[in-house]
Amino acid sequence: MAPRILLQLFLFGLVIMCLGLFSNAFNPADNYLINCGSPSATTIGRRTFAADVPLSWTLTSSKRIMANTTSNSVSSFSTPALYQTARIFTGASSYTFPIKQQGRHFVRLYFFPFIYQNFNLKIANFTVSTQDTVLLHGYPAQGGAATAVFREYSMNITHKQLILSFVPLPNSSLAFVNAIEVVSVPDNLISDTAQTLNPPGTYQGLSEQAFEMVYRINMGGPYVSPDNDTLWRTWIPDENFLLDKTLAAFKSFSGTINYEGGVTREIAPDVIYSTATELSPALTNTSNARFNVTWQFDVDSGSTYLLRLHFCDIVSDALFELYFDVYISAYMAKSDVDLSTISVNVLAAAYYMDFVVDMTDGSRKLNVSIGPSSLPNVLPAGILNGLEILKMTSNGTVTVVSPPNSKANVGVIIGSVVGALAAVILAACVACIMIRRRKTGKKQESKTWTPLSINGIMSQSLGSGLSDGNTVRMGLNANFGYRFSISVLQEATNNFDEGCVIGVGGFGKVYKGVLKDETIVAVKRGNPKSQQGLNEFHTEIDLLSRLRHRHLVSLIGFCDERNEMILVYEYMEKGTLKNHLYGSNLPALSWKQRLEICIGSARGLHYLHTGQAKAIIHRDVKSANILLDENLMAKVADFGLSKAGPELDQTHVSTAVKGSFGYLDPEYYRRQQLTEKSDVYSFGVVLLEVLCARPVIDPTLPREMVNLAEWAIKFQKRGELDQIVDPRITGTIRSDSLRKFGETVEKCLADCGVDRPAIGDVLWNLEYVLQLQEVDGGTEVNSINRISELPSQIHNMSILETETVDEHLPKKETVDEPGVNDHSNVSMSKVFSQLFQSEGR
Structure with a gap:
C-alpha cells in the first residue's frame, strides 16, 4: 500500500501544479448550473450553482414544490450540498434553457430521494427527456432506499431551446430533481467515426448521437474531481475493475504531456495521461x-456502447520500445500498437482510440484487456491511461411541457395545442378502424394478411381485412408463408416483454412467442440502431423463402409495419449450440451428441453450398448460429450476412469483410475475397469449440491461449489434442475417432482456401469420425466397412441435393416431411471421400 500512497501524494502535487492551466480552460457558451429547490446560490469547488428561480431559463409546472432535507446520509457524497434540496413535481413539468450556441452539450442530472412533508421521493417513478431523446425512462429507485443517482449525457443540441421534461409514470404521481447542469462542450469531443469489431469496419454518424456516460476511469491514478478536469468531469480509479491486480502495476509521470494530432486537454486532462496501469514489469522481464x-x-x-481508450507512453525510455495488443471482450481491437509511431515519434504524447461495441451476445460483462504483442524480439508490455464507456441512448416518444401564459413561448403553446388536437383526431380514427375490424372479425371465420412483395412477385391476399388472429397462406410465393401484423406479434410476446427474451444478436432481440393457435415461435425483432439492418432483413427473407432443408431453420413469416423489421421462425427448444458448450449450467453433451450436431450442421451448410445453381455462402458460421430442437437436431440459422457465391467462371466474390471475429477466414480478411471455403474455416473453429467447450477468443487467458484456433492447432500438430478436450467428456472419446476429428479440423483451418476441403468432404469425415466412435472393437478397418454399408441413395446425390422450391407449385407439393425432398440423412461418402477422387460441384 505504501507505493500507492506515495503515488497519490505525487498526483496531489501534480493536480495543484496543473491548476494554473485552467486559466486557459474551455469557456462554455452555455453554462447553466442549477441547485434545484434551493432559495440561494451554492458554490461547489470553483463553480457556482444558481438558486432554483427562473432567471435566464423557464420552469414550467402545474404544481412545483421546493424541498430540503437534513439527512446525514447526504454528507458522504462528494457534493452534498447539491443533494440537500430538490424540486418536486406532481405532474408533467419542464425546464426550458435558451441555447446560445448549438452543438454538443453535457446534460447532468442529480437525484437523491428523501421524505419531505407528505412527499416520499423514494417511491417516485418518472421519465426525463428532451425534445429528441428519452434520457431516463423510469427513475432507478433502489427498493425505496435513499441512494444518490448521478447521470451525465452528451448530446448534440440542434434547437434554439433545450426543453428538459420530467413526467411521472402512471404508477407514480411524483417526479423530482436535485440539480441540473447544461454545459457546452467542444463539438469535436465526439468524433464522427469509430472502429467496429463485429464485423470489423467503421461506424459513421457518432457526432449526431446522444450518449449516457456509464464509466470514466483513471487508470493507475486517483479519483479526479470536476475541479481538476477542463470539462468538469469526474474520473474514478481503476483498481476495483481489475480482474487480477497482481498482474498490474501503476505508473506515474512528472514530465510534460504532448498534445498533438487534434488531442487537447478537453479530450482528457493532464492528470489522466500522467498515470497509467501497465503489465507488471516484475512479471515481464523475459520474452516468454x-x-x-x-x-x-x-x-x-443488447445495448450499444462507445469505448474511448486513452494512451500516453509514459513508461518507455526511448522510441519503438513499447508494442502491445488491445482486446475488447472476445475481439482483438488493435494488434501491435506502437504509440511512438502513432504520436509522430515523440514520447508522452496523448492519444485515444474509439470503438463501437454491440453487446449482442447476451453478455452483461464487458472486458477490456491489454497484452503482449506477438511480434518477434519484442518484450512483453502494455499500458492503458484512461477509459470512457458511453452508452448510446434510445430515442422515443417524449412529453414536452410548454409554459402556460407565457408570451415568450406562444409558438410552443400553439404547436402543443395543434399537436394535441391532431393526436385526438388520430386516436379517434384509430378507434373507428379498430371497431370496424372487430366487427368484420366477428363476421369472418378466416382473415388474411396484406400482400407480400418479394423477388418481384406480389402475393395476392384472399380478403380485404388485416388479420389479428388466424392466417392464410399467400399466393405465388407460397413457399414462405405469412406477413404478420404487429398487433399479433405483440400479443404473442406479451408486448415484447423482456421476460420473453431468449437471445440477443447483431440484428436485435429474439423473443419466445405463442400464436393464437398455440404455435410456439421465435420472434426476432430488429434493433433500429443495429448495424445489421434493412439489407440483412431482406436477405434473410429472400433466402429462406427459396430454401427448405431439415438442417436449416425455417422462416414462418415476417412483419414490416410501422418501420418494424421482424422475422418469425420455428421455435428451437434447446437454444444455441454455444449455450450447451459453455457459459450456462446446461448438462454436458456427450461426444456422440456433439458429433451428430456437427454432422447436422454440415448437412445444412452443404445444402447451402450445392443446393442452388449458385452457391450460397453463409458468412457467419458460429456456434451461436447453430440451433437445436427438442431432439438436439442441429439447424443452421441467421442468414442476414449470406451472399451468393462466385459464378462458374470465377474463383471468388470480392466483398467487404463481414462475420464474427475469431471465426473469420484469415484469407478472406486479408484479401476480401469470399469463397465457400470461408464457411469451411468458420466451421472448423466451431468444431474446436465442440471439442474444447471454450470461447473462440478469451482475452482473460494467457496470450498463447487467447485465440482458440491458434492454440488448439499447436496441440493438434504435436499429436496432443487429447490434452485440451472438454474435461466433462475426457476419456469417453476413442483415440481413432479423436485422431480423425483432429485431422478434419486441421484441414478446415488451413491458411489458404485451396488447401481446405469442401464442406461435403468435411461432412463425410465427420460421419467417419462418428463410425469410428461407435464401432465395436474400435478398429478403423471395421469402421470403413460400416461406412460402405450406408444408404444406396448416395449414388444419386446430384439429383437429390437440389431442394429449390418451384415458385409456381402449391406449397403442399413441396413437402417438408422426412424422406421427401429432404436428404439430410444421406451420406456424402460416394461423392466426397478419402477413398475416392473428390469432384467439384
Whole structure:
C-alpha cells in the first residue's frame, strides 16, 4: 500500500501544479448550473450553482414544490450540498434553457430521494427527456432506499431551446430533481467515426448521437474531481475493475504531456495521461512472459456502447520500445500498437482510440484487456491511461411541457395545442378502424394478411381485412408463408416483454412467442440502431423463402409495419449450440451428441453450398448460429450476412469483410475475397469449440491461449489434442475417432482456401469420425466397412441435393416431411471421400 500512497501524494502535487492551466480552460457558451429547490446560490469547488428561480431559463409546472432535507446520509457524497434540496413535481413539468450556441452539450442530472412533508421521493417513478431523446425512462429507485443517482449525457443540441421534461409514470404521481447542469462542450469531443469489431469496419454518424456516460476511469491514478478536469468531469480509479491486480502495476509521470494530432486537454486532462496501469514489469522481464491485464465492467445486454481508450507512453525510455495488443471482450481491437509511431515519434504524447461495441451476445460483462504483442524480439508490455464507456441512448416518444401564459413561448403553446388536437383526431380514427375490424372479425371465420412483395412477385391476399388472429397462406410465393401484423406479434410476446427474451444478436432481440393457435415461435425483432439492418432483413427473407432443408431453420413469416423489421421462425427448444458448450449450467453433451450436431450442421451448410445453381455462402458460421430442437437436431440459422457465391467462371466474390471475429477466414480478411471455403474455416473453429467447450477468443487467458484456433492447432500438430478436450467428456472419446476429428479440423483451418476441403468432404469425415466412435472393437478397418454399408441413395446425390422450391407449385407439393425432398440423412461418402477422387460441384 505504501507505493500507492506515495503515488497519490505525487498526483496531489501534480493536480495543484496543473491548476494554473485552467486559466486557459474551455469557456462554455452555455453554462447553466442549477441547485434545484434551493432559495440561494451554492458554490461547489470553483463553480457556482444558481438558486432554483427562473432567471435566464423557464420552469414550467402545474404544481412545483421546493424541498430540503437534513439527512446525514447526504454528507458522504462528494457534493452534498447539491443533494440537500430538490424540486418536486406532481405532474408533467419542464425546464426550458435558451441555447446560445448549438452543438454538443453535457446534460447532468442529480437525484437523491428523501421524505419531505407528505412527499416520499423514494417511491417516485418518472421519465426525463428532451425534445429528441428519452434520457431516463423510469427513475432507478433502489427498493425505496435513499441512494444518490448521478447521470451525465452528451448530446448534440440542434434547437434554439433545450426543453428538459420530467413526467411521472402512471404508477407514480411524483417526479423530482436535485440539480441540473447544461454545459457546452467542444463539438469535436465526439468524433464522427469509430472502429467496429463485429464485423470489423467503421461506424459513421457518432457526432449526431446522444450518449449516457456509464464509466470514466483513471487508470493507475486517483479519483479526479470536476475541479481538476477542463470539462468538469469526474474520473474514478481503476483498481476495483481489475480482474487480477497482481498482474498490474501503476505508473506515474512528472514530465510534460504532448498534445498533438487534434488531442487537447478537453479530450482528457493532464492528470489522466500522467498515470497509467501497465503489465507488471516484475512479471515481464523475459520474452516468454505471456499474460493480459483485464478490466471488467457491468453493462446492459443488447445495448450499444462507445469505448474511448486513452494512451500516453509514459513508461518507455526511448522510441519503438513499447508494442502491445488491445482486446475488447472476445475481439482483438488493435494488434501491435506502437504509440511512438502513432504520436509522430515523440514520447508522452496523448492519444485515444474509439470503438463501437454491440453487446449482442447476451453478455452483461464487458472486458477490456491489454497484452503482449506477438511480434518477434519484442518484450512483453502494455499500458492503458484512461477509459470512457458511453452508452448510446434510445430515442422515443417524449412529453414536452410548454409554459402556460407565457408570451415568450406562444409558438410552443400553439404547436402543443395543434399537436394535441391532431393526436385526438388520430386516436379517434384509430378507434373507428379498430371497431370496424372487430366487427368484420366477428363476421369472418378466416382473415388474411396484406400482400407480400418479394423477388418481384406480389402475393395476392384472399380478403380485404388485416388479420389479428388466424392466417392464410399467400399466393405465388407460397413457399414462405405469412406477413404478420404487429398487433399479433405483440400479443404473442406479451408486448415484447423482456421476460420473453431468449437471445440477443447483431440484428436485435429474439423473443419466445405463442400464436393464437398455440404455435410456439421465435420472434426476432430488429434493433433500429443495429448495424445489421434493412439489407440483412431482406436477405434473410429472400433466402429462406427459396430454401427448405431439415438442417436449416425455417422462416414462418415476417412483419414490416410501422418501420418494424421482424422475422418469425420455428421455435428451437434447446437454444444455441454455444449455450450447451459453455457459459450456462446446461448438462454436458456427450461426444456422440456433439458429433451428430456437427454432422447436422454440415448437412445444412452443404445444402447451402450445392443446393442452388449458385452457391450460397453463409458468412457467419458460429456456434451461436447453430440451433437445436427438442431432439438436439442441429439447424443452421441467421442468414442476414449470406451472399451468393462466385459464378462458374470465377474463383471468388470480392466483398467487404463481414462475420464474427475469431471465426473469420484469415484469407478472406486479408484479401476480401469470399469463397465457400470461408464457411469451411468458420466451421472448423466451431468444431474446436465442440471439442474444447471454450470461447473462440478469451482475452482473460494467457496470450498463447487467447485465440482458440491458434492454440488448439499447436496441440493438434504435436499429436496432443487429447490434452485440451472438454474435461466433462475426457476419456469417453476413442483415440481413432479423436485422431480423425483432429485431422478434419486441421484441414478446415488451413491458411489458404485451396488447401481446405469442401464442406461435403468435411461432412463425410465427420460421419467417419462418428463410425469410428461407435464401432465395436474400435478398429478403423471395421469402421470403413460400416461406412460402405450406408444408404444406396448416395449414388444419386446430384439429383437429390437440389431442394429449390418451384415458385409456381402449391406449397403442399413441396413437402417438408422426412424422406421427401429432404436428404439430410444421406451420406456424402460416394461423392466426397478419402477413398475416392473428390469432384467439384
